[in-house]
Amino acid sequence: MSPASPLLSVQDLRVSYGDIPAVKGISFDVGEGEIVALVGANGAGKTSTLRAISGVVPCKGRILFGGQDLRKIPTDRIVALGIAHVPEGRGIFGDLTVHENLRLATWPRKDRHDLDRDYGRVFELFPRLKERRDQLGGTLSGGEQQMLALGRALMIRPRMLLLDEPSMGLAPKLVRDIFKVLGEIHRAGATLLLIEQNANMALHVATRAHVLETGTIALSGSGPELLKDPRVREVYMGG
């Protein structure tokens, strides 16, 4: 499953906050067109890993994207290289309208001619956003904000999406909707790196997955393999 030269290669990644290590030297690859999931408990280092990739927190080790080392590159340039990061808590701008939230994400794009097609695609994936186009982001429900956060990431036209707990705080029905859309985005050619506490959904869609425990990778395998693994079932899915 792992292609010859992966789109993203994380090698011996270490992240610390002061003296407290959050990620203690993890390595994994994400191939073009894959869905890779990082699952694990709160505090396992999942969010820190994503933040290191998009340059939000400093780190040690190597992060290669299309062969280029991302360390020392500022976040906005990493995004312009094609990595869209949907942060924990979604990061919707509450006093910008839905349309303005989407429009801001077109900043790094050089090709501006088919913007309309991309707005159209986002509104097709999320018809609710189309209805609420001129409403302020702060007036949306949690599920709608998650849709907007995904739509906004798509407006960047990324080669790869980093998703930080897209299911957090959502009702089960909405979680299924969001994952259905993630599947569609993936089929349209996107590469996804997904982190989840909700291991069940993530492992069902993932081509490969890693279980993080206190900053190290405890287990790796394909999504179905890990779903069957008794240790994973016991710890993350309540047996």
Added chain:
Amino acid sequence: MPNPSYFFQQSLNALQLGSIYALIALGYTLVYGVLRMINFAHGDLFMVGGFFCFAAATYLGLSFVPTLLLVMALAALLGVLLERVAYRPLRNAPRVSAVITALGCGIFLEHLVLARYPYPQSVPELVHNVTWHVAGLSFSSLQLLIVGLSVGLMLLLDFVVRRTMVGLAMRAISWDMRVVPLLGVPVDRIITFTFALGGALGGAAGVMYSLAYPVVDPFMGVLVGWKAFIAAVLGGIGNIRGAMLGGFLLGGVEIFVAAYYPSTYRDFVAFALLLGLLILRPYGLLGRPPTQKV
């Protein structure tokens, strides 16, 4: 007292003073909007704008339009320089450090100018003032120019902030600075642009002030700066239209108090009114309480 012609004249004076306050207040509110800090050097940036105007007219012999453009450009540069040198290194320091630094920068600018110009300087006449009399009312061309240009600049700014990509980025930074880079937007460049905008407006205010009251001195930015800051708070700090409203309101109150009461009452009555308004609306006229972020 109810003399319509006198009232009309005072209204024009109020608009003139108000538009100068409004231009300066915008500089405070723009910077507060993106950085959540009060740039207390901004009043002195206005003062330096006045001196740039004096220098352009006196030494370079420039006429009004080139003077205005040059001063706006130089004041924008000075605003950007302040941010780069003094505020950016403190971006992650406690807000109070940045505010104290801003006060220090202001005092530095005052005394830098004082070292070169220990006495007030008079600004050459840049615009020939003509007074028109229409139906018993008199219009001064200078006042119309100041009010018209200021309002024009404010409409332009309002357009930039509401309609353009960079304005969108400024409003996004104001809501949550941490998310903005994740959309590929370079935050530092937007902050630089914000200081340039605020500086240019402060410089323009310096020129307008020098047209209306053609004497510049190194401490002229202190009281005017404080008043413009209060105007920004009155309108709702961080709110663009609020800063304009606050500026005109303060100008109006000051002029009309002095017009109908002894002029020594001016600041006392004006500020009593403003304090009263803030008790009724603690976040300012157009400001909103900080919204809960989900």
